[in-house]
Amino acid sequence: MKAIQTILCLFLITSQGFSQEISERDLECGTPEMDAYFESDKPWFLNNNYFLEVLQRYGYDLPKDYFDSIDERGHYKGEKISLRRYKNDSLLIPKLKKGNPNSGRISAENLRLLSLINYIPLKVWVHQNSSNVSPFTQPQIFEVIDLVNELFANNDVPIRFYISCDITTIPSSLYNNLPSENSMNAMFNNFQENNVINLHLVASGFSIGSSGTIPSTNLFITPSIVGGEANRGLLVHELGHCLGLFHTHARHCSSSSYPNGNQNCNNCNQESVSRTKTQGLFCLGTGTKKCEFNGDQLCDTPAEPNLIGGFSASQYGVNESCQIVWPNLKSQDNWGDFYSPMQFNIMSYARSKCRNSISAGQIAKMLSYLPSFAHSSSGYQITGFSNVCNNVQYSYNVPSLQGITSYNWTVPEGTSIVSGQGTNTLTVSFGNSVGTNKELTVYPQGCGYPPVSIPINVRNFISILGPTSVGPTSTFNYSTQVIDNVVYQWSIPSSWTMQSGQGSHTIQVTTGGSGTYTLSVSASGYGCSKYAEIQVNVSGSGPIQRVDFHSTNEIPPNQKEKVHEPFKRELVKIIIIDPYSYFNMEVQSEEEFKDLYLNLKSGFYIIQKVYTDQMTTLKYLKR
Template structure:
């Protein structure tokens, strides 16, 4: 794709000849290329997770910094890897002979694990290999036949990888493979030879986890990304530590992996692409790694959009008798729900240390927000680095449940939530829980949702497409799946207090929205009649207001549960916005009315200032600074100074918890 110098002043005729030559050159070299297509729909799906992705990219940076300080690398990292299930489908001729060997398959998985360990991920083969004996799929598979291939050969909730002899997307153009990206079915198709070259499978899996080619989303046009990096986050591959790439190929990368082209960008600067990046179109023998920001993007997209991946016969899952407590201590009884597990390792507080090895442990938490990681031993798995004569070695699979335990998180009694300050659903003391474990969960969004003909067009509180609301995405989950959105602890101090919120439920497959209230004295399902089925008559119709009398909860501390039930199809997005409590007095402790503000946020010059409208200081006033998984880095008194020096903290997102008398407030800040 580097046939000649790009000249902006070419005539239309010469430019047409140039583009024809580019496309001819592409066809001649395409056996080494991929057929993944980045569509507008897939980009919209990716954009819908942007806030979550940014947050998890910061989490990745913090994990990487910790690993570097400890001297760890991808082969000895102290951080538990997230286990990703793969269903292998080996396509053979109709007579059942040939096809990819088991040793080749195991080597391919081993190569993946070597590369993706730096993204804190590992892949394992879920259940037995599925053999498909079909001449048509083996000798001349085209993407147009994907529906026929997957009709009887597809496992939900795992990455389905199909290995075959020939792959094409456009007629007559042989390719290495392709991936369905950003919201499509969980399918990767690989040419056998490319699957064994060490990096092409990693390339397609990179697409599956949202990476684009380093030359950008269009394989047939010169990238608009500039060499000086000034638009690196919006153009090209939207990643800033991968240099602008004009589109590589064997004609402009020599055997020493040196770029020999001389194309220039719109500013007249000569491109200097990275010929060793796995997501480029460089020579296969040159490609060997992902950049650090690519690894962060892979990790963040998995945590944001792909955590539903789970092997039906071997997976990690648990439940707990309580996830949230309004006081400063919570004892949790965990119940393991993993399938196929024979031993257990629990890290219940996010410090990468195994706390328990029994199946159903009990743990007492102090104030904070915590990740829980469960690692289990599972028999009857072929995974990691087996060989052809080795049958089903036992393996470890792991999964981290982010910010699942919250202790001491409180919301102001006169709550007014518009979601514009939310980075992701489980923010600011709120909890989003995928109860069914199939990827049906609450997400923060602005503008339209990724599915057509369902969901709102804009938010309620601002009336703008840039405003944020929260919703459940029905695509990619199952009928009857449940997702809960749970409030922090709220004190009901007035008998006439009202809960108000706005909802949008438009689409042919709308399910149900239930409002439940949890109190120290019990759990109250459906405090109003459930909202079932389509409520708006068209997509552009405004959110509908709903109010709930909280008088029966006077004098109690409550948690509000918004419980969504998925309908019978993808056109079933349910959105809520503008959650508030009216007529509820702010909790008073003497003359103390807590209202905490932080500035500057993000922090500059390493000093975070705390301002409170509290009218008196208490002798026990203090603060803690923790990361988003509850690990405390700083603590101290607020009696002498209302400034916190955060110079020792690496860049990232943190929580500051301020105890003011008997009141507790938690705020998020960024350094």
């Protein structure tokens, strides 16, 4: 095997030793700013569009003009988009069901990348004080790493972190307190393992954190005593440096002003609010976009001043409610445009508890640096059901892994653990509030195995999807939500004919004569019982034409839909169905449909157009 570069990100976490003034604020990170040409040997230097290829390989689908159509807030100017990877709601990580539906050919490597969650191992070192008191308990260590992983999952970043092997405790450590960079470097040299991120927990340090360089092989942080979300914000910020990210207020100029940041640079070195402004005639990089040359060199993170504000609490640039306090910040760039910073970005200097968002460019850059880090996908899976009922007990299992003596399970909020925590088999009951698109995860406690997850979709109820106004002797499909390990029993009117599907969640039926009828379904099994019914009106003199899902139509943004319809008919309604969540919406006109379309997230939709004498059913792709 190829030797993999050693990763030595080190973290200092504290719950003591600050004055009241300092304990309530987030001191700045000690990571130095990089020169503008620091990444000049990288293919993405002065070329954000390179990241579109990276994102596509990992399953994201963004418009081709994404980086060229960003506004001053870092938002895409076109239609509303959702930064999500292609994946099926029954997908078991790392098993892949399908890749990018728009690509004519997908290589085996791209299919692999689409399916992976990349796990980076952490080696944890706990530096105790002279009384052998640890700065963090083991539950607190697990909590902060879990919170970082949750933040990455919420932003659909295919990277996770896990504790590799045992946590090592150093009694009476010389590095329980780090007064200087020299002591930090000595700790880096004396305590490290190869092919992991070395995570060092100490009581205090000379700043809240530093990675030494970007990307980093050495890193430390000290947490806010506020705990929880603030600790997460500190840790994820420094991990961002470790994975190649700059500060969103990064400066590429010398400045003695406090706070140091982009706002104090001259015209050649300041990132402008405008996303299209270019470097001037006498500047380095003349003619290149300033958002690619200055600041963090990512155009989808807006230009910003240093959000830390001043030294005192009354000068903070972001308040406790995560709102920007403009009197404490420089509000305009050198060209008079007003800043629109993203205070929630993980690489900002907003309060640590506010940091929870990651841009597409930042995700792509971290993925571009990923090969430099020891990482792996899981080699085992959780067995169990993904599509489940509420208030029913389910069991989940992983193989008995060699060298693993304990298994730590995390479950979606609203889930009760019935038994099995610490073992390789867990029994749970999902409450009414769990919902869909959640994850159940197991963390083997020992060496060599990353965590693995299974998607969870809790069905509190079922509903029947299909036309409610049809013609006599017409053939249609009716469906309901998928629940694993249940039997579906459909009841249809005696004058109708069941063509196929009895026992499954989708049936095909042919209607009988005119009238109003009830169609129902019950789903039962494994302790689960659900029921739904729908009223169907059959009227007219003949069958309504049935059109199968015969094509995929991409709707050009902000343009009229171009769908061939052979006859002009009176439109009754349009039904928009999300085939994965089975959520559906109805509108009464083409104009309402176009307005609704602009607010839909990216993905596939089933569109049913119901006319007075016909219904057309199509699959649409929304970018």
